[in-house]
Amino acid sequence: MMKKRMLVAAITSLFAMGAQAADINKVLRVAFNVPETGFDPAKVSDTYSSAIIENVFDPLVSYDYLARPAKVIPNTTVALPAVSADGRVYTFKLKPGIYFAQDAAFKGQKRELTAADYAYAIKRHLDPTINSPWSFLVDGRFVGADALVKAAGKGALNYDSPVEGIKALDKYTLQLTLTEGNYNFLQILAMPAFGAVAREAIEAYASNTNAKPVGTGPYTLKEWKPGSKIVLEANPNFRKMVINGQTLPKVGRVEVSIIEEEQPLWLAFINKQLDISGIPQAALQEALAIDPKNPLNVKLQPKYAKQGIQLERKKDLEITYQFFNMQDPVVGGDAKEKIALRRAIAMAFPRSETIAAIRRGQAVPVNYVIPEGVAGHNPAFKGAVKYDPAAANALLDRFGYKVGVDGLRTLPDGKPLSIEMATGTSGIDKQWNEYWQQAFDSLKIRLTFKYGKWNELNKANRQNKLQMWGLAWGADYPDGENFMQLLYGKNAGDANSASFRHAEYDRLFEASLKLQDGAERNRLYDAMNKIVVAQQPWIFGDTRIRSSLAHSYVKNFKLHPLLNTTWRYIDIQK
Amino acid sequence: MFAYILRRLWQMVPTLFGVMLLLFILFHWVGGDPSYILAGKSFSAETLANIRHQLGLDQSLPAQFLIFARQVLTLDFGISWSTQQPVAEILASRIGPSLTLALPMLLVSLLLSVIIAAIVAYVRGSLTDRIVTLICTLAMSVSALVYIIAGQYWLAHKLGWFPILGWSDSLATNLWRYIPLPLLLGLVVSLAPDIRFYRSCFIEEMGHDYVRTARAKGLSERAIMLKHVMRNALIPVVTSLMMSLPYLFLGALLLERFFGIPGMGNEVLNAVDRSDFPVIKAITIYVALATMLFNLLADIVYKLIDPRVQLK
Numbered sequence: 001m002m003k004k005r006m007l008v009a010a011i012t013s014l015f016a017m018g019a020q021a022a023d024i025n026k027v028l029r030v031a032f033n034v035p036e037t038g039f040d041p042a043k044v045s046d047t048y049s050s051a052i053i054e055n056v057f058d059p060l061v062s063y064d065y066l067a068r069p070a071k072v073i074p075n076t077t078v079a080l081p082a083v084s085a086d087g088r089v090y091t092f093k094l095k096p097g098i099y100f101a102q103d104a105a106f107k108g109q110k111r112e113l114t115a116a117d118y119a120y121a122i123k124r125h126l127d128p129t130i131n132s133p134w135s136f137l138v139d140g141r142f143v144g145a146d147a148l149v150k151a152a153g154k155g156a157l158n159y160d161s162p163v164e165g166i167k168a169l170d171k172y173t174l175q176l177t178l179t180e181g182n183y184n185f186l187q188i189l190a191m192p193a194f195g196a197v198a199r200e201a202i203e204a205y206a207s208n209t210n211a212k213p214v215g216t217g218p219y220t221l222k223e224w225k226p227g228s229k230i231v232l233e234a235n236p237n238f239r240k241m242v243i244n245g246q247t248l249p250k251v252g253r254v255e256v257s258i259i260e261e262e263q264p265l266w267l268a269f270i271n272k273q274l275d276i277s278g279i280p281q282a283a284l285q286e287a288l289a290i291d292p293k294n295p296l297n298v299k300l301q302p303k304y305a306k307q308g309i310q311l312e313r314k315k316d317l318e319i320t321y322q323f324f325n326m327q328d329p330v331v332g333g334d335a336k337e338k339i340a341l342r343r344a345i346a347m348a349f350p351r352s353e354t355i356a357a358i359r360r361g362q363a364v365p366v367n368y369v370i371p372e373g374v375a376g377h378n379p380a381f382k383g384a385v386k387y388d389p390a391a392a393n394a395l396l397d398r399f400g401y402k403v404g405v406d407g408l409r410t411l412p413d414g415k416p417l418s419i420e421m422a423t424g425t426s427g428i429d430k431q432w433n434e435y436w437q438q439a440f441d442s443l444k445i446r447l448t449f450k451y452g453k454w455n456e457l458n459k460a461n462r463q464n465k466l467q468m469w470g471l472a473w474g475a476d477y478p479d480g481e482n483f484m485q486l487l488y489g490k491n492a493g494d495a496n497s498a499s500f501r502h503a504e505y506d507r508l509f510e511a512s513l514k515l516q517d518g519a520e521r522n523r524l525y526d527a528m529n530k531i532v533v534a535q536q537p538w539i540f541g542d543t544r545i546r547s548s549l550a551h552s553y554v555k556n557f558k559l560h561p562l563l564n565t566t567w568r569y570i571d572i573q574k
Numbered sequence: 575m576f577a578y579i580l581r582r583l584w585q586m587v588p589t590l591f592g593v594m595l596l597l598f599i600l601f602h603w604v605g606g607d608p609s610y611i612l613a614g615k616s617f618s619a620e621t622l623a624n625i626r627h628q629l630g631l632d633q634s635l636p637a638q639f640l641i642f643a644r645q646v647l648t649l650d651f652g653i654s655w656s657t658q659q660p661v662a663e664i665l666a667s668r669i670g671p672s673l674t675l676a677l678p679m680l681l682v683s684l685l686l687s688v689i690i691a692a693i694v695a696y697v698r699g700s701l702t703d704r705i706v707t708l709i710c711t712l713a714m715s716v717s718a719l720v721y722i723i724a725g726q727y728w729l730a731h732k733l734g735w736f737p738i739l740g741w742s743d744s745l746a747t748n749l750w751r752y753i754p755l756p757l758l759l760g761l762v763v764s765l766a767p768d769i770r771f772y773r774s775c776f777i778e779e780m781g782h783d784y785v786r787t788a789r790a791k792g793l794s795e796r797a798i799m800l801k802h803v804m805r806n807a808l809i810p811v812v813t814s815l816m817m818s819l820p821y822l823f824l825g826a827l828l829l830e831r832f833f834g835i836p837g838m839g840n841e842v843l844n845a846v847d848r849s850d851f852p853v854i855k856a857i858t859i860y861v862a863l864a865t866m867l868f869n870l871l872a873d874i875v876y877k878l879i880d881p882r883v884q885l886k
Contacts, residue, residue, distance in 0.1 A: 207653075208653075227836070229741070263726060267738045456606045458610045
């Protein structure tokens, strides 16, 4: 009888453990080099906070860890959604039996994930009191949502008010109806920001949702010391997730340290205080043997290779660019002499030198608004102008930018020509500024710098007070639309930092929104890129290539182009 | 003395008001607009206006200053604009690590520098004095950053005597494992200027008439140094100590950043970087209050050290 009771107890405890495979004694130690801000999916957008959110919350769909190029797969749904022919209606069927992590907000009950949780999570991005940094992805997107937002004014959204476009048809069925057809919407929904939240948890921790993330993901937040340390522990309620015969997650605890300085970050990794790390800029040559003839051909330095350290590299889904304020009377406008001025500046900038010197060869030039790895990219399109200071000077001469008695060029009307470039104050900004100074000196154009913090420069740009500034844009989702919208007229002053307004570009962009990824849409993208090349609102920069390292005992180490982290797949075998 | 203390406390009110006014003007002038940070990638006018409304930045400046005054009176600075965590919680979690490093550093540095300064002052002009002065001058010529980078690289990485960085919830672990290297480097940075300063204080005192009189009375050099010179030389030492105490709250920025110590130094930097005014306000007000209180304490200690000092 006793034996039978023990057996029952053992079986019961096994079931109580659920699908938990993680070994709590296995600890993965990683670092962020920038502090996080919080873990409410509707309140934060920085990469580091999103990395934690990705592990605590579950979006409807996610990415296949192994497939390249990145492929959207069901996450908490039984299959990819049924999409109406016009791309407007998405119907998702959730897997039953997925539970939120245990939390006091659920008053001791197991809380199952339902379609209503996703509806609530999406609506939160529309709530005027939350000010979601992702609101640009949902504003005007859902049928009936605008009226709800308008009714809220500056107050909270009425979440109980039905919205035609965001509807839980039953416990497990979610239907999203868009105002216009959209074929990349699944990629938006795969973002960590659209993970399911439980309304009762959000309401229970309303004053501090950033510190109390409660989700259905593989990990829960165990400890948070803002800007210093984040500890995740495997979620015992996490559903059974098996990849290649391995139940995930493997590691029971993830410890994230915030290490902002390069030297301690690097030394902590090579002294095995960290298991995985990126390579700081200053340590690139120490860590990697870079082929001088082809800097993209790199391997680990022998002393690290001998230790079994693993190297993984990925080309970021990003572009960097220097924009001209197209509304500025000196550098903006579509008059030929203005285009010539912008073109000449682009031609005088030694991009290959900056890639070699500042990026240590770990970047590739941008030639198209959409970077490689993002749907719509055209590798054959060479949009960047050729580096040729002599031709740039000739171009300026031709359009009347004469050299005055002081040795500097004037505007065609004889007025002084001086251009101000916005810049940050970091060491790396100073390095870039030296190259810009060199480019402007070669053109005999006076250059001044406007120094400021990022938010102040952004504000100045919105107020039309900047002439030039360098920015980067990383993919929110891997579709060309996310990049081509950076020059869409209606986004001027917002994502369109250059305030570029071009009727034909806008017409083509709007037409492209109605098309799925494919040859027809690519033709429109090519035409839009030709406009960008002709008008030169941007000087194309580069796309960085990141190298990450892991010690020999870290298993399943593989970077993903879109997932911020791959912690749930990693195993530690010391 | 009680009347003096009361008067000094009362005088702190206008000083604090001045600090508040200056801080308020500076933040609104050059502090940056946090709404552009909180907006993420979405800079629509509507989003920015909503954020400014929620932060109270759309209220008139006098109304915002009144809110600030109320916060100072209640010492409740609300929540961080950046992380939305209560400011009191943030500061409470940061002050411990900062003091764990800064307090031993201050005490050990004070003790060592006073002793070394007294010795070299006593043997003024000797080879020892010259060597110590030369080492101090050389040590002061090198940036603190160099000591930290070199110390971490050689002592922790190459020789493996210390961990590269780290912090624990256990005070004992921190004191035994994580504090020694930053403490050592902090001492190296602070000892040289302190020794030089205190040495000149001692030398100045040793040149006074009362020292000659003491010698003429036949007192031993040991008694002269410890009983007479030390006591008088302590006045500038106390001044220097009291001036540095409020800054303990600010932590040792570089040491904290390089050694992963979750102290105030990093918090100050992040708050400024993110235009997080509630955190900036709280730290500034606390440091201002601490400065005034330690100044008052210094005056009282002067009186205790030297009865000739009159508190008026």
